[in-house]
Amino acid sequence: MADVASYFVPFDLDTGGGTQYIVGMSPRGEASGGSLPIYNAPVALVDNTVNPTVGGVAVFPMVFDGATWDRMLGDQTDGLLVNLGTNNDVTTELPAAATLSDALANPTAPAVGSHLMGYDRVNDDWTRVAGIVDGEAVGALNAGFLQIGTDGTNYQAVLTDATGALQVDVLSGGGSPPAPTNPVNDSQTGVAVAVATPTDIDGLDDDNRKLAWIDVWASVAWKGEVFTVDNAVESSRKGVTGGPPMTSVQYIPLHEDFIQVGATAGVDSFRLKVTNLDDNLPADFHVVFHYND
DSSP states (O other), rough: OTTTTSEEEEESSSSSSOOOOOSSOOOOOSSSSSOOOOOOOOOOOOOOOOSSSOOSSSSOOOOESSSSEOOOOTTTTEEOOOOOSSSTOOOOOOOOOOOOOOOOOOOOOOOOOOOOEEEEETTEEEOOOOOTTEEEEOGGGGGGOOOOEEEOOEEEEEOOOTTBBOOOTTSSSSOOOOOSSOSSEEEEEEEEEOTTOOOEEEOOOOSSSEEEEEEEESSOEEEEEEEETTTTOOOOOOOOEEEEEEEEEEOOHHHHHSSSSSOOOSSOOEEEEEEOSSSOOOEEEEEEEEEEE
16 A cells, blocks of 8 residues: 555555555445455435435435334425425414404414504494594594493492493492481470570480481570480580571481480480570570381
8 A cells, every 4th residue: 555645545456466546535445355445335315214324325405204214305496395384394474364354253373464443441342443543543423432430449430320420339339328217307305495504405215326417406506415315324525506597407417327316125226415604594495206117
């Protein structure tokens, strides 16, 4: 064998005499005989070929399907062809196309088309936004604005009647106060009340009452203090009133729940403690207590 650094490397390729030269190649020899395989045996290019051996007859792009190798498909017009079906476990990311119309159900993302839609909370569906003019959405101006309010947790629509009049519930929970049961009121009289002497004028002994108001008429200038009597015991003062002589005066609590009596075995009533403010004359008082149960 010649020097490995020289360009020409001699090989004895057969059992005969002489030396043969191979130029520009690095062939692989075998240990036995004089054969020298330069290439693999040619093979036909077919689908489902087992893993190819390096040094193939041709360079052919192939893809592995998990078990065998398949030729990559193409044609002269479109070049490489890609199968987006289920054969190669590739699925499309878009839903089936659908016609865009009003009253669609909630659209599935990503939608096939780009459609500007708004949610109709009354009918619980989606509707196309109407009228695009110069790039701006045109609203239905005759629909008005939706007025909403919160109860501290949730937002709800503000209610009106059929004419559009706003419906308002009072803070106690809405609706009218409950209808009182009899007696709705009772009348009491104090006669010849002495000067500067506080005198009690009590309503009926009746349980579970709320004071609506008190009507008072007196023959002199007077002062009045409002109390409750619970189980025959006078409460702390609940209110103050008064007026000139010969004049009817109403005392009205700010709320019907502010002054009320319960139910006990003793006396439960409302009390007006009146004081005659005249310098000399005794006084006559006429008092009417009005209740709500």
